[in-house]
Amino acid sequence: MPSAPMPTALFAMDPVHLPELFPPSVLARLRELVRIDPELVVQDFTDPAAAAALAGAEILITGWGCPRVDDDVLAAAPRLRRVLHAAGSVRSLLGEAVWERGITVSSAVHANALPVAEYALAAILLAGKDAFALRERFRAEAVYPAPGDYAHVGNLGRRLGVIGASRVGRRLLELLRPFDFSVSLYDPYVGPAEAAALGAVPLPLDELLRSSDIVSLHAPDIPETYRMLDRERLALIPHGGVLVNTSRGALVDHDALTDELVSGRLGAILDVTEPEPLPRSSPLYRLPNVFLTPHIAGSLGNELERLGGTVVEELAREAAGLPPAHEVRHADLARAA
Missing domain, CATH: 3.40.50.720 (NAD(P)-binding Rossmann-like Domain)
Known part of the structure; x- marks a missing residue:
């Protein structure tokens, strides 16, 4: 029985963070689970290259500097079913339409x-x-x-x-x-x-x-x-x-x-x-x-690898037919950081 094709994913964040979130070993594991172009890191969803990739994306891997995922973004991403946030809070990142469409959201806030x-x-x-x-x-x-x-x-x-x-x-x-x-x-x-x-x-x-x-x-x-x-x-x-x-x-x-x-x-x-x-x-x-101190308590430097690793772990769980370990539910947003 042929295996299911790998889902298509897209990075959306400030690209300056990508090498630390996904160093070579973590990026290699990620590419075993999804099809993704590490050279395309979206900062503007209206950019033509981003719009073309968004149309086929099933999974959005977000981080600091990601533009807000609103109604227009979702309209341009008809296949999108998961948002995996390689950072903490998603409260200011995701519009209500994300939850209304039933898209699964996960965050690395625990890491x-x-x-x-x-x-x-x-x-x-x-x-x-x-x-x-x-x-x-x-x-x-x-x-x-x-x-x-x-x-x-x-x-x-x-x-x-x-x-x-x-x-x-x-x-x-x-x-x-x-x-x-x-x-x-x-x-x-x-x-x-x-x-x-x-x-x-x-x-x-x-x-x-x-x-x-x-x-x-x-x-x-x-x-x-x-x-x-x-x-x-x-x-x-x-x-x-x-x-x-x-x-x-x-x-x-x-x-x-x-x-x-x-x-x-x-x-x-x-x-x-x-x-x-x-x-x-x-x-x-x-x-x-x-x-x-200048807001240094959160993940910095080599600690960022934990956040990218969380995304990989969530993708591995999906591939194994398991639910996300760190799902963010809409009802929790009102009292979450």
């Missing part, structure tokens, strides 16, 4: 969660050691602090509050298991039994903030979470507390946070801000109690 959780874990461990402030002091004075200056330092029993049992939040909770933190969790969709299974004590948001030395933010950027950490809630974090944000800057009232940081009452480890990047005049670039 992208790992480096974010790893960054957050590293930030939390260093914050518990007060490493950033002590580094600044050591650089300025070139003298070891006196033993009594370390009384506030250490991760044994350190109170950690995790906001959001997102994929990143859950991966972080998994990574935290070997350590001796006292972990609490705020997520309105997680009940006590599930929180306990995740290794955390469920708390209301305000109580979590009051009782945490370090707060790590992992909630999605949706209307309900816009500036969820406003001036009043930031004031609940105890003096000397540290905010770690690897989620989105919009979840925090930036002006209120800046006031807390300038006063020295709180510290922060921020991979995301609002706006992004901050203007050069922002004091956050210069404050010794702020560790600011």
